[in-house]
Amino acid sequence: MSRSSTRRSARVLTAGAACLGLLLGAAGATAAAAPQVSPAPGPGPTACAGVVRITAFAFHPSQVPPGQTSPAVLTVKNCTGVSQTVNETWLGRFSGSSTGAPSACPVLDPFLRPVTIAAHGTNSTSTTYSSPSGCTPAQLAVTVTITSQSGTQLAQQTAVLTFG
CATH class of the missing domain: 2.60.40.10 (Immunoglobulins)
Incomplete structure (x- = not known):
């Protein structure tokens, strides 16, 4: 990877981290907290299927x-x-x-x-x-x-x- 593409990737990651920090901050978490990933809804008891x-x-x-x-x-x-x-x-x-x-x-x-x-x-x-x-x-x-x-x-x- 070239030096300019490495800097561009670092900027994208930094911008992404800043956006994530704003989102987490809005939810009351700190920017240092790891994001929690929720599983996609499936056919379990909480899914709403049918009529x-x-x-x-x-x-x-x-x-x-x-x-x-x-x-x-x-x-x-x-x-x-x-x-x-x-x-x-x-x-x-x-x-x-x-x-x-x-x-x-x-x-x-x-x-x-x-x-x-x-x-x-x-x-x-x-x-x-x-x-x-x-x-x-x-x-x-x-x-x-x-x-x-x-x-x-x-x-x-x-x-x-x-x-x-």
């Missing part, structure tokens, strides 16, 4: 004494650039410490909730559950199925509430 994706579904709190209430909170992400109207079907099932449904616990009918999610937006819904008087379950498993207006299943997830 919608369930980003979270859980009871808060996940354990309550019998007779107490707890909301199941569902968060759904629209992975498309257009508004989506979807249906959430919520279905709960009580279970005991042995097989089958515990006595005196009701069968919960599924219910449908239509939801519209803005383009690339998120939507959260919640439903509060409890064990009715006389029902002493070990758990309540609630499954939410997301379907398109035409009935195509887009996503499904289950959250579990423990009684005790």
